[in-house]
Amino acid sequence: MAVLKTINLKKYYGTGENQVKALDDVNLEIERGEFVAIVGSSGSGKSTLLHMLGGLDYPTEGKVLVDNKDIFRLKEDELCIFRRRKIGFVFQSYNLVPVLNVYENIVLPVELDGNKVDKEYTKEVIHILGLDAKLEHLPSQLSGGQQQRVAIARALITKPSILLADEPTGNLDSRTSQDVLGLLKVTSEQFGQTMVMITHNEEIAQMADRIVRIEDGKLAEDGETYE
């Protein structure tokens, strides 16, 4: 059964001559445990699709089913809880809380949910992401790549069943990119996570189980990757 499914998904911005069809009738199914890379030129609708998949913004038309459940029929507070428990997001713009240090940022989603932090697991994630020495630092004291790693750690900390990532390695050097991807692959296998990742990086796309190409808001090509 598909863990994620979109049905005739549309997202239009603006009206009349200024209307942009950011998503134009997208039908996509993603199986549990799958690692899907989304590729496409700038402005093709990749981020919009990711936002819809995670219930961050409402579509103009169509549905997003997660575990066969129509997420946009949830009440706003239910949708918020659903996101926090089920989905890990890594955004292009990190969205770290400036007044919290690295450690506090990482464990924030667990604490917001009133849960206990799994110390061992947290330590492991922090270590693999190379953040051990930075835990007391504020985001403003970190480089872009370091902030990105904090955002990735924060997304992994709740062991979400679905990880949605928008160019998660965009600011990392190629060595760190490979390490982070390796970590994401290991954790996704360990926790049976489904991973949907937007990337411009051809090498990273090739690490996915499947590449989905989007052009002008439409799915253009959907194929297995071959090693």
Ligand SMILES: Nc1ncnc2c1ncn2[C@@H]1O[C@H](COP(=O)(O)OP(=O)(O)O)[C@@H](O)[C@H]1O
């Ligand atoms: N909030 C918004 N308001 C108006 N237009 C938007 C908004 N977000 C995205 N768009 C437009 O929708 C299209 C798809 O954007 P986006 O999904 O960000 O593309 P990508 O991530 O592939 O670069 C673009 O033409 C973009 O300008």
Ligand SMILES: [Mg+2]
């Ligand atoms: Mg984008």
